[in-house]
Amino acid sequence: MASFRGHLAFAGALGVGYGSLSFFEWGYDWGPALIAASLTTLGGLLPDLDSDSGVPVRELFGVSAAIAPFLLYKQVYEQFHHSTEQTLAVLAAVYVFIRYVLSNMFKHFSVHRGMFHSVPAMLIAGLTTYLLYPSDNNVRLRIFLAGAVMLGFLSHLVLDEIYSVDFMGVRLHLNKYAGSAVKFVSKSWPATLTTYVLLGLLAWRAWLDWPR
16 A cells, blocks of 8 residues: 555645646635645545554644644633633643544544545545535535545545555556455444444535525
């Protein structure tokens, strides 16, 4: 399978292409274009969260832990009426929870090349992006950014499948990971069921959120 750096480079190149296309051809300004490029790159790294090396988990959860307090500051400060010191304490707790508790829980319960490495997981990533992006009146933008995450995610799955084929010699040979990247089910039925239940819930929520 491809390395972490290989996926980063490939997804980054796709992100540049996707962002550039949106800027020059689809009428988006540089803000959404840069966000789309970043989300495509991030999407290309997401399936490696279940990697045995632990590097993707450490890097991505580290970035998430650093960004989350900035996104939550205004909400925590205004809605809960905390003082500045209390707000900073809450946000520090959020950082510690994501960086250490949540990341360790994920590493404990995830299995390499499990359902997190699948097409339903790609759809979950896209739906999550669509639902979380704060732009209620711009469905086109939300779909565009969800597509960026899914494009990067899909690039990871496809690249891993390509790397599972040995093209040297007269015959093609498959390694032990062949067929485990671009898949719809796993050997674990609880993991498969959980994934599809989550996908169904997110799809239902997106349907309710769709403007009418």
